[in-house]
Amino acid sequence: MASTYGDVQHLLPGNYKRLIANWLEEDCPSLDYGGFVVGESEGEARLLGKSKGIIAGAPFVDEVFSQLGCTIEWHIKEGEALSLNPVQHCATVRGPIRKILLGERVALNILARCSGIASKSASMLAALRAQGWQGTLAGTRKTTPGFRVVEKYGILIGGADPHRHDLSHMTMLKDNHVWACANNRAAADGGVADPKDFVSIAAAIPRAVQAAKAAGGFATKVEVECRSVEEANAAIGAGADIIMLDNFTAEGVREAAKQLKQEWAGKNRSFLIEVSGGLTEENAAAYTCPDVDILSTSSIHQGTSIVDFSLKVSLR
Structure with missing residues (x-):
């Protein structure tokens, strides 16, 4: 193509x-x-x-x-x-x-x-x-070691987006990155963060985003995996370029995406909303709405x- x-x-x-x-x-x-x-x-x-x-x-x-x-x-x-x-x-x-x-x-x-x-x-x-969604369908980094260039190429020929090619192509802060950052901060304060404490995780996101931007400079986008609207707001406020709503329900995605786009409208914050986690050809359409910019899935290249x-x- x-x-x-x-x-x-x-x-x-x-x-x-x-x-x-x-x-x-x-x-x-x-x-x-x-x-x-x-x-x-x-x-x-x-x-x-x-x-x-x-x-x-x-x-x-x-x-x-x-x-x-x-x-x-x-x-x-x-x-x-x-x-x-x-x-x-x-x-x-x-x-x-x-x-x-x-x-x-x-x-x-x-x-x-x-x-x-x-x-x-x-x-x-x-x-x-066919459902009227005009956003971006993207693959993931869940590729076969040594065969990634072929798999990403196949995604492109199929008309989808290959997403990032490696760890040096965009910075993605997943839950483990943010949790480790929260734990390091808690240790510095003489305690240990609770992994179930969403406030602690959300509080760590700005620090993680700032560190990522300082390392990557102006040319490297930063994406943050978020488990709640609270975490998403923290990431947007810190200047993240892409917000990944990970493992939300279809209804939860539509509600969260709409809320985030409305809440930050006119506040000089430009960001994209990506949805990921368990998406397949059979269920992906349920997660689409005008506020969702990207659907990412390994189902188009894995298995x-x-x-x-x-x-x-x-x-x-």
């Missing part, structure tokens, strides 16, 4: 090529016995789409075969839906058959997973748009189904 300013693949960092080299090495760290049987004959293989979904992950597949000295010609654009009858010829790979087979499983694994994430992201976003592909070789 191309953005207004260019193809999403132009966002990819150069290090993704190193990742692919590592994945190829992981799959064949020593001798390629099957490749020995095949030899060096030239040929081609058809990449076939075998289940519903949209295709995503082309730059990674391109790089897999490029590193093996093969070429690939795509017959379907990234971000398009597969039109099965009963299968779709998505691309043609050309080069030494041994090298095509050497990259086959790595390429298919990447493509299947990335396409599955893109398909789920697009489906959930379409369901929310999603794959889109099925296969590679079929033919000698030239």
Whole structure:
């Protein structure tokens, strides 16, 4: 899916090529016995789409075969839906058959997973748009170690927002950060904070936000996870850029978001409201309202189904 300013693949960092080299090495760290049987004959293989979904992950597949000295010609654009009858010829790979087979499983694994994430992201976003909500659907940082760039890329192809990419991309103060800050303050005063004491937690939020802003400077946004309207007000008052209402009920979200937007209207405080915690395609619409700016969920990239592909070789 191309953005207004260019193809999403132009966002990819150069290090993704190193990742692919590592994945190829992981799959064949020593001798390629099957490749020995095949030899060096030239040929081609058809990449076939075998289940519903949209295709995503082309730059990674391109790089897999490029590193093996093969070429690939795509017959379907990234971000398009597969039109099965009963299968779709998505691309043609050309080069030494041994090298095509050497990259086959790595390429298919990447493509299947990335396409599955893109398909789920697009489906959930379409369901929310059908309800009239025009906010941002975002993923989370609950990604697979070593595979994050592919999963975030799939989210983008599906039309959703990847959210922060790592701990250095925006500051998110979750309950553990704020609780630790409250406990440190209590210890300095000679006591211990009660984790059930919302007043203590809310009182610690301004200190945590100020520390985060001092460290990150003007260029780094600060988001605060809040369990109550009281905590949200403390975060907004301290200058937080994004308020995350975490694990609220659907009704509680709508009430809290409306109250916060009304309470801070005209008070020179600009902030976004994000909702997170247990959101799925089945229940997310219940949490939407004009006062909610962002819905974030790991359900669009964690544990999603794959889109099925296969590679079929033919000698030239």
